[in-house]
Amino acid sequence: MVALLRERGITDPDVLKAMRSVSREEFVIEPFRDDAYADSALPLTHKQTISQPYVVALMAQALRLRPTDRVLEIGTGSGYAAAIIGELAGEVYSVERVADLAITAAETIRRLKIPNVHVRFGDGTRGWEAEAPFDAISVAAGGEHVPSALMQQLAVGGRLVIPLGAVPESQRLVCIHKTGEGSYEEDDYGAVRFVPLLPETA
Ligand code: SAH
Numbered sequence: 298m299v300a301l302l303r304e305r306g307i308t309d310p311d312v313l314k315a316m317r318s319v320s321r322e323e324f325v326i327e328p329f330r331d332d333a334y335a336d337s338a339l340p341l342t343h344k345q346t347i348s349q350p351y352v353v354a355l356m357a358q359a360l361r362l363r364p365t366d367r368v369l370e371i372g373t374g375s376g377y378a379a380a381i382i383g384e385l386a387g388e389v390y391s392v393e394r395v396a397d398l399a400i401t402a403a404e405t406i407r408r409l410k411i412p413n414v415h416v417r418f419g420d421g422t423r424g425w426e427a428e429a430p431f432d433a434i435s436v437a438a439g440g441e442h443v444p445s446a447l448m449q450q451l452a453v454g455g456r457l458v459i460p461l462g463a464v465p466e467s468q469r470l471v472c473i474h475k476t477g478e479g480s481y482e483e484d485d486y487g488a489v490r491f492v493p494l495l496p497e498t499a
Contacts, residue, residue, distance in 0.1 A: 298334045298350055307354045311362075315384035316354050321347075324375035324405055343395045345492055347375040348437060352470070352489055354381075356458045359472040359486055360433040362386045367428065369450065371421030371494070372437035376402030376414070382435060383414040390428045392421035394495065420496055424450040431455060438494035439468045451475050460491040 299317050307313060322333035324347060329339045338346045356378070362368065362385040370379050373393035379402070383389045391414065393399040399418035406414045417425065421436075422444040429450035436447065439460035451457050455475050462468035470486035 298336060301336055302351055302354050305351055307351070307358055309358045311385055312354050312358045312381075315357065315381050316350060318384060319377070319380045321350065321377055323409060324377035324380070324402075341375055341398065342401075343398060345374055345395065345398060347377050348491075353378045355470065355486060356435050356437075357381055357385060359458050359470070359484070360435060360456050362433055366432035367430075369425055369428070369431040369434045369447070370437065371424075371435070371447070372492075373399060373402045373416050374437060376405050376416065378435065378437055379414045379416070380406065380409065380411055383411050386433065387413065388428075389414045390425045390431075391416050392419050392425055394418070394420055422446065422494065422496060426450065433457070434459075436460070436494065437491065439465060439489075439491040440494040443473065444494075448473075448475070453477055458486075460489045465490050465493070 299313055322330050325333045336350050338349045366386040368382050368386045368389045370391040373391040379389050379391040396418045403416040424446040430452035432452055432455050434447055434457040436459035441463055457473045460468040461471045468489050470489040472484045474482045
């Protein structure tokens, strides 16, 4: 898998090391375990998906994470991407809106003894105010705009990655660099396809 990632343009040695050290099969649900190391998205419960390894690596690389960074992730899903980010950053705060997924991901993270990844059930479009500001924010579900709470909770100098597009077919992975209060630079990392970023379930 790592050779494939390198071929596709993942060059950051720390990201490649993290992709090598986290076992994706621990996060994949039973019927799909044999496919854990294929470079494809796989189904989770609740019509959600564990992201494709290449996309997880691409997002981690775009965020240019440092070992002291505090990172917010929106859309914990299986917890796989949170675990990868946990290898590269200081603390990871991950929010998931489907309670069952949040519980299962938190259990997996505990079982694997990953101390710096914290999972919470809730609406990620509101961020995680109590732990802000964040040096990096990774949004693992797509929308038309960046929720304003996330831009506010991003530190100056921080980076945010998000799939942006009106419909999943037109999503682009965008990395926004907050260069000052109210000033931003944007980089485009190509076409991607993520599940929608939705408000909290009733
Ligand atoms: N990073 C995950 C994959 C995430 S799939 C992994 O590695 O497995 C996207 C996830 O975002 C889904 O689990 C979905 O339930 C969640 N999601 C969608 N809208 C959300 C919101 N507003 N707040 C928090 N999570 C949300």
